[in-house]
Amino acid sequence: MLQRPEPNEYDPYFSIYINCIPYGDIIQFLQQQRNQINALFTELSEEQGKLRYAPGKWNSKEVLGHITDSERVMSYWMLSVARGDTTNLPGYDQDMFVNNRSFGDCTLAELITDFQAVRQATLSLLTTIKESAWLRAGMVVNKDVTARTLLYIIAGHTEHHLNLIKMQPC
Structure with a gap:
């Protein structure tokens, strides 16, 4: 089983995400999370999917x-670090990504299908990473991080x- 990253494997900034993950099998957690996304977003109507909980906030x-x-971006980071790339990997502008995609033009079913495909690709990628590669360190947005830390950050x-x-905050 892939072990939880140690605090010396990542910048404290990433704790916000790592602390959201319970101890246990991370791969099983990723699979359960995929099912949870499907269940949660399938319950929403198209109109509910467009609602914002506050002005200026993203809708569902x-x-x-x-x-x-x-997950697409972070999986690339994980792949790069696991394969030994020492490039300081760039970040991305999440607001620009959301603003330039027009998610409102998609149905919830299309968005769920896209997430499911990306999560399946992430799970498939995990099978290609050797055990020793999980501890490889790289740099993402000027922060040192190991490959296994990136998996926990994704989740x-x-x-x-x-x-x-x-x-329900973490």
């Missing part, structure tokens, strides 16, 4: 799109947003 469709886009980022939607 945009949140799901953001989760999906972020924790999703959990963070799910908890905001359910109004």
Whole structure:
């Protein structure tokens, strides 16, 4: 089983996401999270998917799109670090990503399908990473991080947003 990262494997900033993940099997957690996303967003009507809980905040469709886009980017970071890339990997502008995608033009079913495909790709990627590579360190947005930390950040980022939607902080 892939072990939880140690605090010396990441910048304290990433604790916000890592602390959202319970101890246990991270791969099983990722699979359960995939099912949870499906259940949560399938229950929403298209109109509910467009509602904002406050002015200037993302609606549910945009949140799901953001989760999906972020997992795409973070999976690339994880792949790069696991493969030994020592490049300081760039961040991304999450607001620009959301604003330039027009998630409101998509149905919830389309957004769920997209998330499911990205999560499946992440799970598939995990099978290609050797055990020794999980401890490889790299740099993401000027912060040192190991490959396994990035996996926990992927899961924790999703959990963070799910908890905001359910109004249950980590």
